[in-house]
Amino acid sequence: MTELFIAVLLRDLRLASRRRIDSLLPLVFFVVALSLFPLGVGPEPQMLREIAPGIVWVCALLASMLSVNALFASDLADGSLEQMLLAPQPVIAIAAAKCTVHWLVSGLPLIVASPLVGLLFGLSGKALAALVISLVLGTPILSLLGALGAALTLGLRSGGMLLILIVLPLATPALIFGAGAVGTVESGLSAAGHFSLLGALLIATAIGAPWATAAALRISTE
């Protein structure tokens, strides 16, 4: 099973490196969308500091959802997905590899960019650390759920919007705990509770989502 996982993982990373601009688009969207908020709600520092955790998380969520749509689309179009499904190993390896690639290409840049963005919104040092940790725990959850949505909506005309509609309710707990953690730290309390819940959510999703994604891939390609 690991051979299939590694083969798909390396191939997709190689493909992403050949399309570097495309791979950076989620990050660009993230930063641009975040910049809209001060323009929209006003530049008052105290207010921005208060809403920062929430809007950083929402923009990360949206950036993730927009980029996950294409996770399987190209492979479906040129027949590669069919060949991957024909491998003599369980389909779950493909699902896991795709989730991992998505997180490495879309989630990791967001995590790296988040301290800078947090500074723009005036978050304190402790809050910045909490933001980064919450994204480290939370963005894999978003990739896992996003892959499930992408597999369910594979090849459909209304793909992108339908995917967001399906995945957002499922991703809400991560959003609540993630943004809540930063908010708690900002008000001076410990976010340990939030982080442990987020961690538990990550473990549960990591166990359940690839299996469901594999089932969805089979359903969608029959």
Added chain:
Amino acid sequence: MNSPTATAAPLRLFTFAAPPRFYALVGALVPWCWVATVLLAAAGLYIGFFVAPTDATQGDAYRIIFIHVPAAWMSMLLYVVMAAWAGIGWAFNARLASMLARAIAPTGAMFTFLALWTGSFWGKPTWGTWWVWDARLTTELLLLFLYFGYIALVSAIDDVRRADQAGALLALVGSVNVPVIYFSVKWWNTLHQGATISMTAAPKMATTMLTAMLLLTLAFWAYAFAVIFTRTRAIVIERETHTAWVVELTQGKSRS
């Protein structure tokens, strides 16, 4: 041939899993469900709006809970039932179970919307605002989105079998997520009053209020049966258009 009124065959567990027999059985039941709905609703509403006493703190505005609470119960229960039938349809390749799940979704969404809307009407006089983001309201809103997601997904897929299976997977994943959503939102904020009806403690409200609420719950159940069965019959006819028994049925109808 496949005459729906044939009574020669003994009744087995899966007798009514066949579309023609289901169609006939349910067609006979639906009128009774409507009768039950009307009677139970009339009784419940009468007791709720005229017999039950005025609340000490909230005045007469509280009476909306006789619709709000049963609607909320129905919304959550129907989601679980829908996910269960969809799952059965997927696991056993039972077409009728999948059709039933599809028929439940709009009614479940309707009850969710009703719960949210009546909750708003209750919120305005008691909390002073049309909407608050407390645990239960937010969870209910997300439940509405889960319903929308299911309905949108099964409608977007042309291949019926793929749509049934994908919908089943989504509904099951959603049903695992509903408790998670509930607890996460509860953790986040709560303003809604605590449970007034619990399984173990004696209810904290007057007996008449309880009676009214239970009557309306039963009324909503009967309504749900009536509407869902009618919708399922329509879906059955739509999907089985090419089969002999449907052709027979529609020809019989057009002749008479």
Added chain:
Amino acid sequence: MPGAYLACRNVTDVNSGPAPWTVHCAPPPGGNASPGCQSLAGQTARSRPSILQTTAHVDSGPSARNSAPLLQAVDLAGQRGERALFQHLALDLVPGSVTWLRGRNGRGKTSLLRLLAGLATPMAGAVNVAGQPVRRSQPDWRRGLVYIGHQNALKDDLTAAEALAFLLQLRGAAPDTAQIDAALERLGVRASRRALVRTLSQGQRRRVALARLALSLEQPLWLLDEPFDALDADGVTALNNLLADHAAQGGATLLTSHQPLSLAAPVPRIFDLDHHGLA
């Protein structure tokens, strides 16, 4: 010959016509018809299943030593959407054979290939490989399968060599550069090994996709959907050679093609989906 029917393995194909059919037995090129086959010659039958049954156990010479079918479709039913495509389909792929799956457009040739490869679940019936029914939960049997569909499964942004290597890695092979080069050479596209797939023509892409076969001669089952499409004469020859080598090693191939095959040896059997049987 009207009303004639293919019988016995390794025998020339004959027209299919209306019932009743008479068993004809022609010797394979450069050989003699086996005694078992000769004894059946002249018998008539009114139905295809009975012909298949009659000839199923005929000893047709050395190639019958490993004649246990590699893949068997038993009572298979397939559908596309709500429409049934075929029912009660029976098909055997035996070692050393090349079978040409024929049928009009829309008959379900691609659907049948996908069912046999395990990409779809049949409405009824089963697909057996080495005597065991294939199960989704045990995908190991696919180590011995190569399926090439209509699409080439080559990523635009990879080089030909990288794309080919990936397809081989999927089944667990780890080909080195020399092997990849040799495979591309066999299909005449070695010069494109460093070219991005995006820059190749349709014919070149098809050749790269088929180059997989050169490194899959040990895989006993080949299911190929329109492999000859977009190939020029050289490409057709190269592919014919691969098919012959594969059959010589005891592999079985099932392929579809809209043009008549020019394969000389082994002589292809014809499976006609319109009439559901070996023609």
